[in-house]
Amino acid sequence: MATMAELLxxxxxxxDDSTLAYQLVDEITASGDxxxxxxxxxxxxxxxNTGHFYGRDVIxxxxxxxxxIDVLPLLIAASARNLGxxxxxxxxxxxxxxxxNKQQVRIVLDELRAGGPPEIQHRVTWAYELLDSGxx
Numbered sequence: 001m002a003t004m005a006e007l008l009x010x011x012x013x014x015x016d017d018s019t020l021a022y023q024l025v026d027e028i029t030a031s032g033d034x035x036x037x038x039x040x041x042x043x044x045x046x047x048x049n050t051g052h053f054y055g056r057d058v059i060x061x062x063x064x065x066x067x068x069i070d071v072l073p074l075l076i077a078a079s080a081r082n083l084g085x086x087x088x089x090x091x092x093x094x095x096x097x098x099x100x101n102k103q104q105v106r107i108v109l110d111e112l113r114a115g116g117p118p119e120i121q122h123r124v125t126w127a128y129e130l131l132d133s134g135x136x
Contacts (some may be wrong), residue, residue, distance in 0.1 A: 011055040029065030048081050055087035064097045069104045078117035099136045
């Protein structure tokens, strides 16, 4: 079974072409080990602080796979951080997650809308617009 150490090594390897990293994502997600969520959340924060958008995208995929809608606030907060990229990977992960249970997503977004900094409020508005547009 894949380990977090292997995954973090792939994320930090400048020669990684993402194939191995996403194989590890699939293995870790398939494990269903929700106990990894706090560690993944800490790693997400770490890669965000260093501006590592590839690491953000990889970790976000595992978080979404293991945590489902419950990790949406983490992913919305991550998307509110400008790392200078187009966020295509992260936005795809968020959209896929949002499509799994739109009613539950609205509840989570309502909670996020109730407070938080302007950057997160902007991303919540983006998510609502997607839900309301019928695109997901």
